[in-house]
Structures are given as structure tokens and as C-alpha cells.
Amino acid sequence: MEASEKQIERAILDHLNTWAGCFAWKNQSTAVWDPKKRLFRKPSKYQISGVSDIICITPNGVAVFIEVKSKKGRISKDQELFLDKIEEHNGFAFVARSVDEVIDYFKRHEL
DSSP: OOOOHHHHHHHHHHHHTTSTTOEEEEOOOOOEEETTTTEEEOSSTTOOTTOOSEEEEOTTSOEEEEEEOOTTOOOOHHHHHHHHHHHHTTOEEEEESSHHHHHHHHHHTTO
16 A cells, blocks of 8 residues: 555654754645635735645754655645745755655755
8 A cells, every 4th residue: 555645744754853953844834714705825925835845954954845745646836836946046855755765865965
């Protein structure tokens, strides 16, 4: 049976938070129900769509943004734009489908 995104996310967070000095958390990016307009909206004009599921600060202060997907999961256009924007600003952002992919990314980028 294939692992769900929530299971992969928990495994990645458990792993990241065992690294000495690493600080990682689940980013909550939910919309708010607007009963007058009968739709979901952003709670603030400063909130952006597509922010990664996990944000990690490494022991040397580098921020890493991780979008978690299952093996069959696809990123949305907003998620793709967010990842691209982080990379345009010389940041670290990627899609992970397993803990092993996170470990590999951190090793490749010497994080």
C-alpha cells in the first residue's frame, strides 16, 4: 500500500527534527470560509498560495522549503510558482516523496 502525503510528511518531520540543531515544522496554509461570498478566501492579503508543506531551518540558519507529495501526487500551479520563486531568490525548495529524497537533497546541497 502506498504511503499517504500525511504519512510521508510526518516521517519527514520526525526525521528532520532528530537532526541536531534542525528546526522543522508543518506549514498550515488553509483558506477561510466566507459565508457572505460562499467561498474560501485567504485570511490575509499578505498570505500567498502554494507555500510548501514543511519549512526547515538548518543548524547553520538556512531555510529549506519542502513540498510533500505521494508517489502519484502532483504539484499545483501555485506550488510550482512558489518553489520557482524561492529558487529565483537563491533559496532551497523542492518536492519530496520520501524521507530518502530529503536526505539526498540535503546531502547534494551540503545542508
